[in-house]
Amino acid sequence: MQILVDILSRYGWDFVSGTWLTIQLVTISAILGVLLAIPVALGRLSPNPFVSGIAAAYSLFFRGTPLLVQIFLIYFGLGQFDFVRDSILWPILREAYVCALIAFVLNTAAYSGEIVRSGILAVPRGEIEAAHACGMSAVTTYRMVILPRAFSICLPAYSNEVIILLKGTSLASTITLMELMGVSRLAASATYEPIQVFAIAGVIYYLLTLVITRIFRLLENRYNRYILHAR
Amino acid sequence: MTTNGNGNAAVALEVNEIHKTFGTHEVLKGISLTAHDHDVVAILGSSGSGKSTFLRCINLLETPTSGEVRVKGEQIRMTIRRGEPAPADMKQVDRIRSKLAMVFQQFNLWQHMTILDNVVAGQVHVLGRDKHEATAKAEEMLKKVGVSDKVGHYPSQLSGGQQQRVAIARALAMDPEVMLFDEPTSALDPELVNEVLKVMRGLAEEGRTMLVVTHEMGFAREAANRLMFLHQGLVEDEGDPREVMKNPNSERFRQFLTGSLK
Numbered sequence A: 001m002q003i004l005v006d007i008l009s010r011y012g013w014d015f016v017s018g019t020w021l022t023i024q025l026v027t028i029s030a031i032l033g034v035l036l037a038i039p040v041a042l043g044r045l046s047p048n049p050f051v052s053g054i055a056a057a058y059s060l061f062f063r064g065t066p067l068l069v070q071i072f073l074i075y076f077g078l079g080q081f082d083f084v085r086d087s088i089l090w091p092i093l094r095e096a097y098v099c100a101l102i103a104f105v106l107n108t109a110a111y112s113g114e115i116v117r118s119g120i121l122a123v124p125r126g127e128i129e130a131a132h133a134c135g136m137s138a139v140t141t142y143r144m145v146i147l148p149r150a151f152s153i154c155l156p157a158y159s160n161e162v163i164i165l166l167k168g169t170s171l172a173s174t175i176t177l178m179e180l181m182g183v184s185r186l187a188a189s190a191t192y193e194p195i196q197v198f199a200i201a202g203v204i205y206y207l208l209t210l211v212i213t214r215i216f217r218l219l220e221n222r223y224n225r226y227i228l229h230a231r
Numbered sequence B: 001m002t003t004n005g006n007g008n009a010a011v012a013l014e015v016n017e018i019h020k021t022f023g024t025h026e027v028l029k030g031i032s033l034t035a036h037d038h039d040v041v042a043i044l045g046s047s048g049s050g051k052s053t054f055l056r057c058i059n060l061l062e063t064p065t066s067g068e069v070r071v072k073g074e075q076i077r078m079t080i081r082r083g084e085p086a087p088a089d090m091k092q093v094d095r096i097r098s099k100l101a102m103v104f105q106q107f108n109l110w111q112h113m114t115i116l117d118n119v120v121a122g123q124v125h126v127l128g129r130d131k132h133e134a135t136a137k138a139e140e141m142l143k144k145v146g147v148s149d150k151v152g153h154y155p156s157q158l159s160g161g162q163q164q165r166v167a168i169a170r171a172l173a174m175d176p177e178v179m180l181f182d183e184p185t186s187a188l189d190p191e192l193v194n195e196v197l198k199v200m201r202g203l204a205e206e207g208r209t210m211l212v213v214t215h216e217m218g219f220a221r222e223a224a225n226r227l228m229f230l231h232q233g234l235v236e237d238e239g240d241p242r243e244v245m246k247n248p249n250s251e252r253f254r255q256f257l258t259g260s261l262k
Helices: A002-045 A049-064 A067-080 A082-086 A096-122 A125-133 A138-175 A180-191 A194-223 A225-230 B051-058 B090-097 B115-125 B131-144 B160-172 B190-205 B217-222 B241-246 B251-261
Strands: B011-022 B025-036 B040-044 B066-071 B078-081 B084-087 B100-103 B178-182 B210-213 B226-231 B234-239
Touching (some): A002 A049, A002 A194, A138 A180, A138 A194, A138 B115, A180 A194, A194 A225, B011 B051, B025 B051, B025 B226, B040 B051, B040 B217, B051 B066, B051 B210, B115 B131, B115 B160, B190 B210, B190 B217, B217 B241, B226 B241
Parallel strands (some): B178 B210
Antiparallel strands (some): B226 B234
16 A cells, blocks of 8 residues: 555656546547548448449458557658658658657547447438438438438447547557556556556546546437437 | 319419339339429328329439429439439539428428427528528427427427427428428327327418328318329329219229228
8 A cells, every 4th residue: 555655656747648648648539439420320331342342352351450550650650751750741750749649630530430330320211211312412412311310320439439549548568658558557567566567457447438438428419319219 | 183173373383293213123213293382292002102202303302213203393403423313413403402392201390400400590590591590480480389488498398299290390391392291190199180180281371382192182182272182193083082082983992991991
């Protein structure tokens, strides 16, 4: 118990800043990821074989390779290309923070794209026909009926993806980012008390998961009222 | 053989020689129909006769293999795309669809919208009415079909009969030239059928132009001024409902009537 107090008094603020960085990574990746997931899903569903082919290749690559490999490819790999190093974006792209975000966004968008796609396919055919029958254009039908319906159908599955994303952010520590896992590794090697340190990290990850679950419950209560009422 | 109850009124809808083939199965073998303003056309037929497909070809929920559809004189332009018939201009189709409101067997209300929003959405996003005007119109239409106490509810909270009346209000709010009803009472419990039929009778009496695919013989006889009997993708019998139901011209329709009246 004394050890725990010692660790917290010495590394407490590191845990706070690490947790904050983890929260940033998850929040930004989840929001950008879900925005990117919509075009990915629409691409997968496109009748144009060229478009659906590109979307399928993207989705397969990011779901088919380990997240760690993707992080390394982006962090160590981008700098290998002269045109990247010469571009005006290089000062941004060489940042570990940015590389980690790119990897997380691209990775979660591939998985979320599949969730959104299944949501779109689950929208009842009749409701789409009703939109067409009253004269809504394809775009309006997507905006008013298909996407809002798919969104609420997807919500429960999407909370799972965000929880997995939270755990995935721990890999950012491998490219020097001092998020929750990064500070824990530092504290563990400095104190030689890995069990206590990683137990603290585990509890914080667990609490963050509870928060995510809670947020999704609120979202479901708001956006799935129409389903909840039916029960 | 075409008899029109409203020979003097303007033509609202003209359908010419519609054919529809699914794979190798020809469901519609050339069906024509002219509906004048205020006509109420009951379309009867046993299941598989093509009556729902015919209705769905009119607003292009199914693309006819051949044939033409004119709404208020405007023909829906068709073309051939990748060897298949297809509408030439989706904008034109969307505009014409807004004049052909449809009521479905399964209601097809948008589950994620409240009752009010269901009736407002098309007015705002298709007709471009402002939200205020659309809401007033929606409330008026919901009152007309008798569900004005449910505006803030979701469709899943309503009975089938109430949902179908909302679907009718949603259709009415678009101020359609012609209303298409696709077996509007077939999915309802028997005791809910009448509340929907009552609303539809009211619409017929106020002079709405309606095409009604139905199994309700009473409605066909009393509310419709024309009857069309489809059998195996062809018009087998046609005429004034009372006359043709009393004295069918075709043997097949006679059998159908005997079967239905059992």
